[in-house]
Amino acid sequence: MHTVEAFRDLQSEAIAWRHHLHENPELGYAVHDTARFVTEKLASFGINHIETGIAETGIVALIQGAGGDGPTIGLRADMDALPILEASNKPWSSKVSGKMHACGHDGHMAMLLGAAKYLAKTRNFKGSVALIFQPAEEVELPSGGLRMVQEGIMDRFGISQVFGMHNSPSVEVGKFAICDGPIMASQDDFDIVVKGRGGHAAKPHETIDPVVIAAQIIVGLQSLVSRSTNPLESLVISVTKFNAAQAYNIIPDHVEMAGTVRTLVPGLRDFAEQRILAVAQGIARGFGADIEFKYRRSVPVTFNHTEGTNLAINVARHLVGLASVNDNIERRMGAEDFAYMLEARPGAIILLGNGPTAGLHHPAYDFNDDALSYGIAYWVNLVETALAS
Structure with missing residues (x-):
């Protein structure tokens, strides 16, 4: 296996790519310039099989x-930024006001491009590598990962296993973290409209106050977590939006x-949908009101498969040593749409240390350039191990 030092020269080139991508963020599916940049780099590496326009702006390059015939494994990087005004004060800060790479997708692309350049030159493996550059990871429904799967990339490119990597500010640079099974949570969203009877705030007895009822519902929903589910099974229900009257003296x-x-x-998604409706409806009707309820399934649980997880652990340990790979990381309640690809094919996602930086989705966040060589080396070693000729 290669050491990190073998990719130091490539790292300097990857830094330049990363800074360019960071300066020019794009959102959702509208990552046209980003996709053009990635495609041009892939072609310059001598990669001839490049398909664009998948899920609007997605790319798959083979x-x-x-080393001859063999399976095809997929490596995925996400491309979109976030609608956040950057406050990192870095020389390469976003040039587009209100948009920034606050989740490190610029680094993810740069690492996969670095690995692509090396693998296209050496080709020291059998079978094929499918490089997946995905738009709209930050979009809830339908996200880019879901659409690329629905548009048939796994079958069309013969992908048998798929792997992902995401940076983590809570992990030191040069370290990796992973676990078998569920590693990140599913994400569902709900909307509740509490229908009461409005009136003057000085005469609440003449109203059916939906504000008080909604407050009771919020408290009631927390009992679903604390009193209705096994405390060993993670469930989070958070009310994040609340819109009532626009004046001090109105009950809406x-x-x-x-x-x-x-x-x-996964089974708790059904439980949550059924019980949120029952609790909200029961409380509202008890006060003489009623509700409208919508529940939307979004990203599923991100589930690492055992074989892929063991391969990722083995590669990471050979790269940075046993002590620098946490193979039983605490599961995270954030969601990741790579989950759709792991539903379609076995594989695993691993976390790459980003050091003591600001957190993901924070205006001061920036991907750590020191992590680039570790990510490139991981991808190359993963391919040459999984597809050993």
């Missing part, structure tokens, strides 16, 4: 190994509220 006719549900147990 590198055929020199209705209140709009919304929130999110996260869990590591």
